[in-house]
Amino acid sequence: MYLSRDARITAHFTTCFLALILFRYLEKMLGNKYTYEQISRELRQIKFRKVADVGYIPAYTRNDFTDALHKSVGFRTDYEILTKAQMRNIISLTKK
Numbered sequence: 001m002y003l004s005r006d007a008r009i010t011a012h013f014t015t016c017f018l019a020l021i022l023f024r025y026l027e028k029m030l031g032n033k034y035t036y037e038q039i040s041r042e043l044r045q046i047k048f049r050k051v052a053d054v055g056y057i058p059a060y061t062r063n064d065f066t067d068a069l070h071k072s073v074g075f076r077t078d079y080e081i082l083t084k085a086q087m088r089n090i091i092s093l094t095k096k
Helices: 006-029 036-045 064-073 084-094
Strands: 048-051 055-058
Touching (some): 036 064, 055 084
């Protein structure tokens, strides 16, 4: 990436630094059992399908990582249809 303006360089550095901090925090929450590569790969696999007038259904396969993730964050998304309100609530919890 080529950046020449100081403000853009600072913004890019800040974004990368925050991403690193978040990944390290997540590694710690998961008991240091997973590497950055494993966490990144597994998070990309967690997807949902939107069902009109119903909500969201999980479109991923449950595994040891998703079980550990659910345990560490305090909610589950792998075995039920989530309403729009429930999904908004989960998203609001991630902003705290």
